[in-house]
Amino acid sequence: xxxxxxxxxxxxxxxxxxxxxxxxxxxxxxxxxxxxxxxxxxxxxxxxxxxxxxxxxxxxxxxxxxxxxxxxxxxxxxxxxxxxxxxxxxxxxxxxxxxxxxxxxxxxxxxxxxxxxxxxxxxxxxxxxxxxxxxxxxxxxxxxxxxxxxxxxxxxxxxxxxxxxxxxxxxxxxxxxxxxxxxxxxxxxxxxxxxxxxxxxxxxxxxxxxxxxxxxxxxxxxxxxxxxxxxxxxxxxxxxxxxxxxxxxxxxxxxxxxxxxxxxxxxxxxxxxxxxxxxxxxxxxxxxxxxxxxxxxxxxxxxxxxxxxxxxxxxxxxxxxxxxxxxxxxxxxxxxxxxxxxxxxxxxxxxxxxxxxxxxxxxxxxxxxxxxxxxxxxxxxxxxxxxxxxxxxxxxxx
Numbered sequence: 001x002x003x004x005x006x007x008x009x010x011x012x013x014x015x016x017x018x019x020x021x022x023x024x025x026x027x028x029x030x031x032x033x034x035x036x037x038x039x040x041x042x043x044x045x046x047x048x049x050x051x052x053x054x055x056x057x058x059x060x061x062x063x064x065x066x067x068x069x070x071x072x073x074x075x076x077x078x079x080x081x082x083x084x085x086x087x088x089x090x091x092x093x094x095x096x097x098x099x100x101x102x103x104x105x106x107x108x109x110x111x112x113x114x115x116x117x118x119x120x121x122x123x124x125x126x127x128x129x130x131x132x133x134x135x136x137x138x139x140x141x142x143x144x145x146x147x148x149x150x151x152x153x154x155x156x157x158x159x160x161x162x163x164x165x166x167x168x169x170x171x172x173x174x175x176x177x178x179x180x181x182x183x184x185x186x187x188x189x190x191x192x193x194x195x196x197x198x199x200x201x202x203x204x205x206x207x208x209x210x211x212x213x214x215x216x217x218x219x220x221x222x223x224x225x226x227x228x229x230x231x232x233x234x235x236x237x238x239x240x241x242x243x244x245x246x247x248x249x250x251x252x253x254x255x256x257x258x259x260x261x262x263x264x265x266x267x268x269x270x271x272x273x274x275x276x277x278x279x280x281x282x283x284x285x286x287x288x289x290x291x292x293x294x295x296x297x298x299x300x301x302x303x304x305x306x307x308x309x310x311x312x313x314x315x316x317x318x319x320x321x322x323x324x325x326x327x328x329x330x331x332x333x334x335x336x337x338x339x340x341x342x343x344x345x346x347x348x349x350x351x352x353x354x355x356x357x358x359x360x361x362x363x364x365x366x367x368x369x370x371x372x373x374x375x376x377x378x379x380x381x382x383x384x385x386x387x388x389x390x391x392x393x394x395x396x397x398x
Contacts, residue, residue: 002026005045005088009135015111017126017135019050020058020090029086040198042084047127047136048077050090051097052182053171061173062093062123064106065278074171076140076182079199088136091126095286097142097175098267099123100150100349101340105283109337113155114373118334121151121349124185128155131185138195139185144175144263146329146353148183149365153329153376156367158186158391163384164360167201176266178308179259179357189366189395193388206389211242212323214390219249221331221351230375231328234368234394238326241393248318248325252355256347258307259358264293265301285341312359319361319382324390327352329365329376356380364391369398 003026009018022028025045032038048054051061053070054077060067077087092110094102102125103109110125112118113132120129124141128151131139141148143161152159160183167182174180186192196202216235223231239245268275268290274282275290282290318325332348339345356363362384365376377394381387 001043002029002045002086002088005135008133009089009130012133012135015113015116015129015133016092016108017047017110017129018089019060019092019107019126022057022087022089025086025088032084037084039083041080041195044080044085044195045088045135045137046077046080046085047089047091047130047139048087049093049124049127049139049141051093051142051173052077052140054087054090057087057090059090059173062095062097062104062107063282065274065281072171075168076172080138080195083198085138091124091130091139093126094123095283096267096271097123097144097147098286098289100146100346102126102151103337103340109340111337112334115334118336118373119154119340121154121330121334123147124183125151128152128157128159128185131155131187132157137186137191141183141185142172142175143181143183143357144179145259145350145357148185149329149353149363149376149378150349152185153365154334154374156374158189158192158367159365159376160184160192161356161363162201163362174270176263178262178266178305181357189364189388189392193392202388203385206385206392208393209242209386209389211244212390213246213321214238214243215246215248215318215322215325217250217325217327218247220252220327221348223328223331224333226333226370226372227328227331227375230368230370231377234377235326237369237394237397238390241397246322252351254307255311255355255358256351258304258311259354261296261300261304262308264289265296268293308358311355315359315361316382323383323386324379324381327378328368329353329378333373333375352378362387364388366391366395367398
């Protein structure tokens, strides 16, 4: 099975999902089986974003000027491998993970599996695409403003950002430590729950909810007609499985500005040496964002951290009234690759997802019903088990 997945990955190389393929994956799996060490995830094929360390494999962080061979394996990958999962390759990503389109000027754009002329979204676009076309059972990504949930939504798969700090970030190249999460991409919520359980990150069974209260967050962004139609169909499905809906209007401008200030300040600190010594090799978008972050005054960063605390308290209070809150995952469907640099695209991709990087609450993107390009429904909660149980019940109804 692993060898067939590798063959398919090579056949679909035009989609540009992998920067490195592990030709020894089948051999590694057979060695595990012979040693009797193939556990609950035996043969699970993992596509790992190329900012996550896997010993003996190259790591670039989406930037050729950072390329080296990893000497260690990140704990998140090691935990899965301990149960028999096998890494089939390292995936293409937005340069330094600092972007939401996955249009990489060095390695080329990842192409949407539903329409190769369009973006996958990012920055974990290669991992999402690999899962969407079936060459990986699990995609590992990172999510600092939506980088797991955005490409999952645009590629028509499931993207999950666990609560801040739950999954270790050791062995993961940082972007902004206050916001960085490791996340997972699967074809279904059922697959996600099974994998989380096998790795010791979640229960194996979740009770199906009978009644629950949910809030539709309004006033955050203007959605395309395609997204709007699919989203309200998804809301109808939540109501059909016992959800009681309210609509809650919130003002998120300060929250978005705070997340941007934290992201850019911390990213500039993390990559300042590269900005000084390799800026001419960077994509224009990344160099501009890092330069902006380097120029931000300390007062902007400290104020943003205070707004982060305020946002967390606001949503903690909201979650005392509602089991979950829902939004579209993105305000737009996948745009054509040549339009990805438009100044209007970035906020349309980030408006909903970035909220829960700021607050650290768990959030998941699941496919919304649509006959056209994929659209994601984002569900967020304070309680991780409640979130996953509702997402699974939604999926079963869908």
